[in-house]
Amino acid sequence: MLRTQPQPLVRPTNTPLPRAVLKFLLNNGLLIALVIEIAIFATASPEIFLSTGNLFTVLRISATTGITVAFYTIALIAGQIDLSTAQVGAVTAVIFAWMFAILEWPLELSFVLAMAFAALLGLINSWLVIRVKIPSLIATLALGTLCYGLAISVIQSNSTTGLIRLNRPPLRDIINTEIVGIPATVILMFAVYTIIYILLNHTRLGAHLYALGGNPQAARLNGIQDKRLVRFALMFTAMSAGFTAIMIAGRGLSAGAATPVGGVLGGPLVAAIFSGVGLSGGSGRIERTLIGVIFLAVLTSGMSILNVSPFARSMIEGLAFVFAILIDSVRQRIETR
Amino acid sequence: MANSDTLEYRNRRTDDAQRLLRLALDNWLYAATILLCIFFAFRAPNFLTVDNVINTLVSSSITGIVTAGFTIVLLTGTIDASTSGITALASVLCAVMFQQWGVPLPLTLLLLMVASILMGLVSSFLIIEGRIYSLIATLGSSGVFLGLSVGLAAGQQIAITKPELQNALFERPLGIPVSIWVLFLCYLLGYVMLNHTRLGAHIYATGSNYSAARLSGIPVKRVIRIALIIAATTTSLAAVLATARANLSLLYGVTIGGVNLADVFTAALLGGISLRGGVGKIERNLVAVLFLSILSNGLQLMGTAPAVWLVIKGLAFVGAVIIDAVRQRL
Numbered sequence: 001m002l003r004t005q006p007q008p009l010v011r012p013t014n015t016p017l018p019r020a021v022l023k024f025l026l027n028n029g030l031l032i033a034l035v036i037e038i039a040i041f042a043t044a045s046p047e048i049f050l051s052t053g054n055l056f057t058v059l060r061i062s063a064t065t066g067i068t069v070a071f072y073t074i075a076l077i078a079g080q081i082d083l084s085t086a087q088v089g090a091v092t093a094v095i096f097a098w099m100f101a102i103l104e105w106p107l108e109l110s111f112v113l114a115m116a117f118a119a120l121l122g123l124i125n126s127w128l129v130i131r132v133k134i135p136s137l138i139a140t141l142a143l144g145t146l147c148y149g150l151a152i153s154v155i156q157s158n159s160t161t162g163l164i165r166l167n168r169p170p171l172r173d174i175i176n177t178e179i180v181g182i183p184a185t186v187i188l189m190f191a192v193y194t195i196i197y198i199l200l201n202h203t204r205l206g207a208h209l210y211a212l213g214g215n216p217q218a219a220r221l222n223g224i225q226d227k228r229l230v231r232f233a234l235m236f237t238a239m240s241a242g243f244t245a246i247m248i249a250g251r252g253l254s255a256g257a258a259t260p261v262g263g264v265l266g267g268p269l270v271a272a273i274f275s276g277v278g279l280s281g282g283s284g285r286i287e288r289t290l291i292g293v294i295f296l297a298v299l300t301s302g303m304s305i306l307n308v309s310p311f312a313r314s315m316i317e318g319l320a321f322v323f324a325i326l327i328d329s330v331r332q333r334i335e336t337r
Numbered sequence: 338m339a340n341s342d343t344l345e346y347r348n349r350r351t352d353d354a355q356r357l358l359r360l361a362l363d364n365w366l367y368a369a370t371i372l373l374c375i376f377f378a379f380r381a382p383n384f385l386t387v388d389n390v391i392n393t394l395v396s397s398s399i400t401g402i403v404t405a406g407f408t409i410v411l412l413t414g415t416i417d418a419s420t421s422g423i424t425a426l427a428s429v430l431c432a433v434m435f436q437q438w439g440v441p442l443p444l445t446l447l448l449l450m451v452a453s454i455l456m457g458l459v460s461s462f463l464i465i466e467g468r469i470y471s472l473i474a475t476l477g478s479s480g481v482f483l484g485l486s487v488g489l490a491a492g493q494q495i496a497i498t499k500p501e502l503q504n505a506l507f508e509r510p511l512g513i514p515v516s517i518w519v520l521f522l523c524y525l526l527g528y529v530m531l532n533h534t535r536l537g538a539h540i541y542a543t544g545s546n547y548s549a550a551r552l553s554g555i556p557v558k559r560v561i562r563i564a565l566i567i568a569a570t571t572t573s574l575a576a577v578l579a580t581a582r583a584n585l586s587l588l589y590g591v592t593i594g595g596v597n598l599a600d601v602f603t604a605a606l607l608g609g610i611s612l613r614g615g616v617g618k619i620e621r622n623l624v625a626v627l628f629l630s631i632l633s634n635g636l637q638l639m640g641t642a643p644a645v646w647l648v649i650k651g652l653a654f655v656g657a658v659i660i661d662a663v664r665q666r667l
Contacts, residue, residue, distance in 0.1 A: 134662045137472065138612055142658045145599045146651025153644035270476065279470050314487050318480030322463070325477050329469050
């Protein structure tokens with residue numbers, strides 16, 4: 001199975017209409033939900049929500065989480081669940097801050113070393129998965145706990161406030177660079193999604209990733225290099241988590257070990273599941289992930305414009321998530337029928 | 338002749354080696370706990386005082402109680418990640434009912450038990466009727482519970498000024514604090530249930546082979562539902578103890594005494610509960626919880642930085658996972 005929906009050779013001409021409609025709704029539910037969501041917020045607060053400023057806010061929020069979620073989607077398609085992203089991100093950002101702000105090393109060097117460290121963590125994750133043969137879910141949860149401890153110990157030996165200050169000048173300017181009036185991070189996000197789209201849909205690597213997630217046994221027997229793919233997926237997830245955390249730290253001018261809070265739906269796993277990437281591997285579409293990320297960003301910005309109480313906010317997020325996973329389970333059942 | 342002899346000898350030797358390895362894997366935790374106690378008895382001041390022993394037990398009680406329920410769910414081959422949501426909601430419910438609505442303490446506890454049954458039913462509905470992978474379903478229900486708790490508490494921590502709750506916690510029947518009684522009672526009940534009742538046998542059967550259990554007439558769905566309800570109940574119980582100790586509701590379940598999912602996982606894996614279900618003993622889990630608690634306590638008494646403990650905890654988790662994987666392959 002190379003794609004989410006195996007196409008029958010001869011398309012049955014007599015698909016009952018209600019089912020066709022249902023299928024269309026389920027496959028494009030997220031897009032429809034996004035349109036409805038924008039319509040609701042736009043009618044509730046037309047002058048603020050529909051401004052260019054808010055458009056950029058939404059895109060910037062999407063870019064912050066979106067890059068990690070994109071690579072996370074690859075990992076999930078390959079059948080790997082990574083629960084260590086928050087902690088890998090934290091320890092990468094803290095080590096970056098330590099090199100850049102305390103040892104005062106040049107920006108490029110600190111950045112490259114921090115990213116190499118994140119890659120190493122991804123490599124350890126994949127070693128646990130491939131060599132020790134532990135399910136990725138547990139391996140990454142374990143490594144995440146270790147990373148959290150490491151982050152805390154680096155912070156505590158360098159600072160008393162629980163945060164490492166990052167106020168050396170060049171960093172923030174670089175993060176806030178704008179190209180033709182568009183934030184560089186937003187451009188980067190769209191570039192990442194485009195590249196991953198091509199990679200997943202038009203290269204052999206992409207086909208192999210879907211095949212590995214869909215049926216690991218069959219993929220291995222067909223000579224697919226499963227170990228290399230798992231290593232690839234987990235390393236890039238860890239690196240993107242580190243990159244995002246450095247970006248957040250640079251914008252906030254300090255690095256700490258608190259998990260980047262984003263309400264109930266903060267983690268990339270939840271965002272990816274929300275976007276309909278199957279957990280069992282082999283299914284998921286990167287364009288749907290992008291829509292999901294934007295949906296969540298619109299939700300965040302819209303609710304803060306409407307001044308929704310934190311109570312209602314976490315309720316809405318939690319319910320949206322439950323709703324999304326229920327819809328996804330219905331879709332899978334219809335597809336396999 | 339000679340050939341078959343050596344073959345037999347070689348077979349016996351690998352058998353012996355395997356048996357030794359298995360023996361080591363099954364019992365290393367007991368040995369490690371004893372060695373740890375001996376080490377700290379010499380190196381950590383005040384380690385072997387009655388007060389400290391009681392302190393260690395009390396500090397292990399909350400994670401321990403949660404782990405008991407978590408273990409039972411794991412044994413059915415299900416993973417319950419709703420710990421933090423249940424902790425938060427139970428704690429806030431306890432504070433709201435007891436403090437703000439003035440419900441008497443016994444009734445509060447009774448209503449909380451009802452609430453935890455409902456919480457377990459929500460998770461099991463998503464897993465069984467929604468056919469969603471348990472980890473994701475419980476992440477979802479956890480999100481809903483967290484949202485509800487933030488709403489009930491209006492986004493802040495509720496201070497409890499009525500003294501009965503904390504007084505009840507500080508009672509010492511037979512000189513032993515209430516939370517230790519609750520901890521041992523949970524494990525005793527769990528032990529009896531798992532080893533001497535039909536439900537226990539069904540739990541192991543469901544976890545070790547779901548389809549076979551279903552085909553032999555075991556009500557697998559009901560077994561999983563009951564396991565989730567048990568886990569929700571023990572988690573709520575732990576939440577009440579933590580709330581009583583702090584005299585505050587736990588916002589998001591992460592403030593003082595909050596339960597970390599990773600801690601519960603570490604304890605369960607160190608205790609040899611298999612993640613694939615059906616394998617493991619609950620009493621070994623209790624030892625694992627005590628092991629972690631003793632380690633933490635001893636390091637504190639020796640004056641090491643709290644961060645060291647966090648790193649060690651992470652290493653323990655990774656180690657437990659590797660040991661579990663090695664055991665699987667035997």
